[in-house]
Amino acid sequence: MPHKSIIKIKAATNNEAGEGTSKLTNAQRLRIERNQAKAKKLKEAKLVAHPSATFQNNNVTEERPSAGQGNSIIKVQGTKYIDSGGGFLLEQPVLPTADTTAAEPAELPIIEDAIAIPVVYEECLECGDQYADSYLFNNFGHSVCDKCRDTEEKHSLITRTEAKAEYLLKDCDFDKREPPLRYISRKNPHNVRWGEMKLYLHLQVEKRAMEVWGSEEALMRQHENREDKRDVGKARKYNKQMKQLRMEVRSSIYTKKTTAVHEHEFGADTYNEEEDNYTHSCLTCPYTETYEKM
Structure with missing residues (x-):
């Protein structure tokens, strides 16, 4: 009985999966196919191949040795690199062979139309x-x-x-x-x-x-004329500085003109009875002064 129930459950799930796939639209089927193709390309790009197998993609060839033979060799556009396993590639040294040493270097093409530039001496x-x-x-x-x-x-x-x-x-x-x-x-x-x-x-x-x-x-x-002019200018400047120094040191020789202060000379006093004060005037200038006597 338990085996029969298991068989029934599997049959039911297969029927449901068939019904689910039959219900997919064309757009969903195309999207699934694109995702599958993308996953396949991603898997190929990672160069994951069986040991001792060779995989080629876009001029990139990886040769994985069998167990115990060392690191894998990757060939990119004719150049071989050794996968160090540490995240970087090492260029494989090329050993000279009999064919390569015997081969002559390729001759450069001769340009017949080259312009000869004359050298001027x-x-x-x-x-x-x-x-x-x-x-x-x-x-x-x-x-x-x-x-x-x-x-x-x-x-x-x-x-x-x-x-x-x-x-x-x-x-x-x-x-x-x-x-x-x-x-x-x-x-x-x-x-x-x-x-x-x-x-x-x-x-x-x-x-x-x-x-x-x-x-x-x-x-x-x-040069001589400019030297003479320079000496005359120096002498003139020296005399001016010496004169200024004498004026500062011996100031008694140079007196400055100062204006005289006027002093009034008053005449006789005049008494004013109405205001009870006195008035007198300067004899040399028109100044008049009014005052009271105590």
């Missing part, structure tokens, strides 16, 4: 050799090669402030006069927060000074 003013690249020529347009460059004396650099003080040049002589002097910018070594320094080639600055003043003698005369 400059002649050094110091040694006369030709060169294709130079620090002074690239930055200042001065044709001297790097071998002949003298950074200490002949080809030294000078700041704009020093050049204006030494050669008595103005800003227009650097920027407006043709051709404008070329320079390089560098950080100020005294304080990095200040503006960048403009460094000029000393030779070019000296040449520009000769264009402005004409000769070294004229430049020297300008």
